[in-house]
Amino acid sequence: MRLSIINGSPRGASGNTEKLLEYFIKGFLETEGNSVETVNSIKGRPEFTKEREMFLDAERLLIAFPLYVDAMPGSVKELIESFEPLKGKNPSLRLMFMTQCGFPETHHTRFVARYCEKLVKRLGCMFSGTILKGGCEGLTVQPPALVEKVFQRFYQLGKAYGESGELDSVILAKLAHPEHLTPENLKQVIPMVNNFLWDGMMKKNNALDKSFNKPYDENL
């Protein structure tokens, strides 16, 4: 099985999207004969020559991106616009998406997921599903055991996909958990992210005292 991947993360190889993809790919390659080609679309803008070739040539294509302002990053929208002339040109392409967000709840990604499914129809391809995962900001400061569990699930998802050519709905559902947080969870998670992740990063940059700086005038 041949899988093509476009990593749409503006952070490229240093981002969380890349990290999750790494495990998915590792699992996918467990099946003998499987192969993967990957590109980072932020490097391809604004022509996206390689990405458009990939779209036309691929049997299976995964487009992965982080959630930016509740949708795809602007650079991924540029990529999608570059695909407009390719509508209907690869009808046997199995196209799928992966969207991760920093918010702890996966629910935030559901809206752009609906867009992605419609996009597959618009491009005249076959929809192969969407991998959705919340809670991905600060993977580096989360408890290692928790992070390892997420990585293992991506590995398992990739492995199952490499064997069957389908995304496993049971693993997808596990990854999407939690869809929402309970009021108790909200009370725990919010201060944890604010104090450990954000304050930690601000402290490292000697910026904690400037945290609420307002460089623009709101009373113009």
Added chain:
Amino acid sequence: MKILFMNGSSAGSAMNSYIRSVMNSVEATGHEAGELVLRDMNYSPCRGCFNCWVKTPGLCVFKDDGDTLCREFLAADIVVLASPVIMGYPAALVKNALDRIIPLIHPYLEDVGGEVHHMKRYKKYPQLALLLEKSGDTDEEDIEIINEIFLRAAINLQSSLKFLKLTNSPAEEAVNAIINY
């Protein structure tokens, strides 16, 4: 009221004169209307480095027109995102502009109606509105999907979505929606 039009259309588009006529009518009612012609501005896509949250809070590391986007956005009472619908979504020009205004909010999370969203950095934020020009392949479902996503984006930008109008309706409809007649 100060109404800012973020114009995401191309140079030859009929949308430019449509926006102009909405702006003229809005000004005729005594409100202030400003326009940012996005295609004439120079701003990089957000690279997600978060320096605007954790290193130079409130300011992007890129020294480009992203600064103007932030300043003008914050100073407005209503921001009208005016754009063609391309491949079922507003133009990348508009999305890149929106991605660049995240310095205006704070990284801290808070509970907003039982969900996690970002905290305010400033006291007040403009209301958002969408003025969209359909393309040949735009259908009702696309408009519904865009509306859903922007209702969500408005929550995260500490704003609300005032209206979504299409340019195949008379300009007066958009004008009325802006000035609340």
